[in-house]
Amino acid sequence: xxxxxxxxxxxxxxxxxxxxxxxAIGYTMVYGILRLINFAHGxxxxxxxxxxxxxxxxxxxxxxxxxxxxxxxxxxxxxxxxRVAYRPLRDAPKISILISAxxxxxxxxxxxxxxxxxxxxAFPQIEFFTRMFTVGNVRIQALTIVIPxxxxxxxxxxxxxxxHTKNGIAMRAVAKDHETAKLMGIDVNKxxxxxxxxxxxxxxxxxxxxxxxxPNILPTMGIMPGLKCFIAAVLGGIGSISxxxxxxxxxxxxxxxxxxxxxNLTGYRDAFAFVLLILILLFKPTGIMGEKISxxx
Amino acid sequence: MKNKKNIYxxxxxxxxILFLLLANSFFDSYQIRILNLCAIYVVLxxxxxxxxxxxxxxxxxHAGFMAxxxxxxxxxxxxxxxxxxxxxxxxxxxxxxxxxxxxxxxxIMGGLLSAVAAFIxxxxxxxxxxxxxxxxxLGFGEIIRILITNAQSLTNGALGLKSIPNTxxxxxxxxIAAATTVIMILLINSSYGRAxxxxxxxxxxxENMGINLxxxxxxxxxIGAFFAGIGGGLLxxxxxxxxxxxxxxxxTFNILFVIVLGGMGSITGTIISAFIVxxxxxVLRFLDAPINLGFITIxxxxxxxxxxxxLLLIIVIIYFRQGLMGTxxxxxxxxxxxxxxxxxxxxGAK
Amino acid sequence: xxLLKANKITMQFGGLTAVSDFDLEIKNxxxxxxxxxxxxxxxxxxxxxxxxxxxxxxxxYLNDSDITGFRPDQITKKGIARTFQNIRLFxxxxxxxxxxxxxxxxxxxxxxEAALKLPRYKREERKMYxxxxxxxxxxxxxxxxxxxxxxxxxxxQRRLEIARALATEPKLLLLxxxxxxxxxxxxxxxxLFIKQIRDEFDLxxxxxxxxxxxxxxxxxxxxxxxxxxTIAQGTPYEIQNNQKVIEAYLGVSEDA
Numbered sequence: 001x002x003x004x005x006x007x008x009x010x011x012x013x014x015x016x017x018x019x020x021x022x023x024a025i026g027y028t029m030v031y032g033i034l035r036l037i038n039f040a041h042g043x044x045x046x047x048x049x050x051x052x053x054x055x056x057x058x059x060x061x062x063x064x065x066x067x068x069x070x071x072x073x074x075x076x077x078x079x080x081x082x083r084v085a086y087r088p089l090r091d092a093p094k095i096s097i098l099i100s101a102x103x104x105x106x107x108x109x110x111x112x113x114x115x116x117x118x119x120x121x122a123f124p125q126i127e128f129f130t131r132m133f134t135v136g137n138v139r140i141q142a143l144t145i146v147i148p149x150x151x152x153x154x155x156x157x158x159x160x161x162x163x164h165t166k167n168g169i170a171m172r173a174v175a176k177d178h179e180t181a182k183l184m185g186i187d188v189n190k191x192x193x194x195x196x197x198x199x200x201x202x203x204x205x206x207x208x209x210x211x212x213x214x215p216n217i218l219p220t221m222g223i224m225p226g227l228k229c230f231i232a233a234v235l236g237g238i239g240s241i242s243x244x245x246x247x248x249x250x251x252x253x254x255x256x257x258x259x260x261x262x263x264n265l266t267g268y269r270d271a272f273a274f275v276l277l278i279l280i281l282l283f284k285p286t287g288i289m290g291e292k293i294s295x296x297x
Numbered sequence: 298m299k300n301k302k303n304i305y306x307x308x309x310x311x312x313x314i315l316f317l318l319l320a321n322s323f324f325d326s327y328q329i330r331i332l333n334l335c336a337i338y339v340v341l342x343x344x345x346x347x348x349x350x351x352x353x354x355x356x357x358x359h360a361g362f363m364a365x366x367x368x369x370x371x372x373x374x375x376x377x378x379x380x381x382x383x384x385x386x387x388x389x390x391x392x393x394x395x396x397x398x399x400x401x402x403x404x405i406m407g408g409l410l411s412a413v414a415a416f417i418x419x420x421x422x423x424x425x426x427x428x429x430x431x432x433x434x435l436g437f438g439e440i441i442r443i444l445i446t447n448a449q450s451l452t453n454g455a456l457g458l459k460s461i462p463n464t465x466x467x468x469x470x471x472x473i474a475a476a477t478t479v480i481m482i483l484l485i486n487s488s489y490g491r492a493x494x495x496x497x498x499x500x501x502x503x504e505n506m507g508i509n510l511x512x513x514x515x516x517x518x519x520i521g522a523f524f525a526g527i528g529g530g531l532l533x534x535x536x537x538x539x540x541x542x543x544x545x546x547x548x549t550f551n552i553l554f555v556i557v558l559g560g561m562g563s564i565t566g567t568i569i570s571a572f573i574v575x576x577x578x579x580v581l582r583f584l585d586a587p588i589n590l591g592f593i594t595i596x597x598x599x600x601x602x603x604x605x606x607x608l609l610l611i612i613v614i615i616y617f618r619q620g621l622m623g624t625x626x627x628x629x630x631x632x633x634x635x636x637x638x639x640x641x642x643x644x645g646a647k
Numbered sequence: 648x649x650l651l652k653a654n655k656i657t658m659q660f661g662g663l664t665a666v667s668d669f670d671l672e673i674k675n676x677x678x679x680x681x682x683x684x685x686x687x688x689x690x691x692x693x694x695x696x697x698x699x700x701x702x703x704x705x706x707x708y709l710n711d712s713d714i715t716g717f718r719p720d721q722i723t724k725k726g727i728a729r730t731f732q733n734i735r736l737f738x739x740x741x742x743x744x745x746x747x748x749x750x751x752x753x754x755x756x757x758x759x760e761a762a763l764k765l766p767r768y769k770r771e772e773r774k775m776y777x778x779x780x781x782x783x784x785x786x787x788x789x790x791x792x793x794x795x796x797x798x799x800x801x802x803x804q805r806r807l808e809i810a811r812a813l814a815t816e817p818k819l820l821l822l823x824x825x826x827x828x829x830x831x832x833x834x835x836x837x838x839l840f841i842k843q844i845r846d847e848f849d850l851x852x853x854x855x856x857x858x859x860x861x862x863x864x865x866x867x868x869x870x871x872x873x874x875x876x877t878i879a880q881g882t883p884y885e886i887q888n889n890q891k892v893i894e895a896y897l898g899v900s901e902d903a
Contacts, residue, residue: 037431094428096618098355098428098431100615103610104607104611107607107608110603110607113599114599114600114601118599118600227439231436270439270443274437278422278433278436281422281429282424483763483764484761487761488747488750488761488772489754491740491751494740495751498739498740499736499738501699501731502731502736504718504719505697505719505731506728506749506811506812506814507720507751508720508748508752509718
């Protein structure tokens, strides 16, 4: 393999990893605050892609307006899912909330099939993102560079929000202890809703860029990225935002390089994430950046 | 009193057999197929309830176990000519290509291999708890599917298998459903069953009472997988075709719905709900199909049925968390009490 | 004869040392109490002895055999049973089932024999049943055998938890705050009850307790924890007059 091709793969891996990271952050934030795997996160990501698709293809609005609208709508969707299906179960056994989350995931997916049909749609190609660059001997799509930049900027904003704003501090407090946070005058429900909103909006950015990168969009397109990004979050240490980013990169780079170096394993590309999950859970269940959570006896 | 109850039980069994006899001769093939599906869902629901409802392990790998059972049974029972026709791209490995087994041993083999798969999966996964276990088993289920898709010389890959002998009939499916039910009842009421329930109630207390958590979780997991494999085998040889797409997470979702609706931890609930869910799945098929009102045809909406289902699941889990039965079980005493309480309404318990 | 011996067991969680260098020796038939302010690491010490936590340092011997790092179920099989600070019964199960489950650890029949109700299993099941009923009679819960355990009044739940622990046939019984939440009358009953089971079942008892009435009334020796450190040990009389203990409980006065 020549150096150029290796660089090409690396660039692809980094941009794939950035996408995974964006979606993984949503999982890790929700898990941090509710100890819940939001099974519906992959479907929320999928809906963002459709929102953007309809905005551009059906309503013919300019892409930057559409992107903002799609991100806001997706945030709203995430918050409604929490309001309707998770909040009533706040004191229920964990297994019930998990089942409810699976229900929401299925509901959104099948609603998408009903509303948008199960046939694939072609996400519009936007010149700004699709044109090709040549750096040395490596040809790269603008998108491959845009994705990591967007991810980095959003990450910086998010970390600022969490560490330096009132709402961010409330989020961290609620993640530590709901009861105490409530006693300190924090509106727990509002904070949780906000967490869902932010997580969903980040997933929306991921979804839109996913649509630009892989223009074949389907109502079932959220399942695999959803599972994989949860794995990325576990890999990095669930509850930790930097962990989710690291996990996303490991997964993205790992997948691309696996297929690049061992072409006969292409059919097993999707299994890579799961094997990684099992390994991390066996050897370091708390993930790379995670802290140990032990049950009180 | 005990004698009386035994007589009631015998009469009920006789009635069920009579019903099946009548159904077998008067129902059309579509209705018989639905009845078969009901019985298969009883097997699948009970097997998942053992793991999730009685032992409290949140496992989502059921579709994977079913796939192992369905493929094993299909490959072992398929006539040689059908094998040659199916595997035209990559021939089936020897000696499987020249081997035809009778149905029952093939089914049991399917169950056993599925149990072996569960053992391999359980060794790492059962050290995990709660949602981690859920996602790991889900992942393993997917890995099984990916392996099946890629192992062409064994499974015919993505093409799947066609013209599997339609061996599953009412007697096979209901016979095995009945056997599974009896075994589950005996198991759940034994000392091991109590240990399973103890783990569900409080893992830490159970371990401190001397219960080896890993061993008992593994037992429940492997036995559950065994019956899931058998259920898968019955399903494959009922439908006559299997392919990797059949065993996606949707299948696990359906079984999960059966046990949530019936009550996690109730055998009676699972049986009732397996019938309700299977039949209503068929009844609700009209939602997906075009409706012809004679003068106007309303086009069908694909996916509507699953929308209704997922909504129902959410509603059940939010408002009726106990499902139909909670952890309660059927007993003649409760039926008699019910009839006495409401002399004009016959108790609807079965 | 020494039943349990702990050599400098230490438990660290990250940077926090919950228990440090705890030396413990319990002789057969003794009733030993572990006292100390809240958060002193008493339950952590219990958790190390019962295998819930693996000590960061140090070792634990039961009858001279090393049990450090064993799993809780292995330790229970070796003869240490416990109750919990916040009662941990199998809530949805009946009183009888709660006790029956604690008999499971000695089962010889395989799961296949159990599911098919083969003769050996039937014999074992009968024995478990008889043993459990006898235990329930002794603790006065036989009439309530079919009640859901969570429906019992608080005091009876405590008793049931002790009965359940006894069903594992322990040599050493660990009680984590058995008198918590009890009124004076109940506390008095409990004190008698503990003595009674000690004699009847030939037990050695190690308990965490805050009620000084119970502790001083029945303990042979007392260990005192403060911030994970053993600040005193001795007979009830010695402990009552120990300056360090008084300070730990009442605080040091400014002008002292």
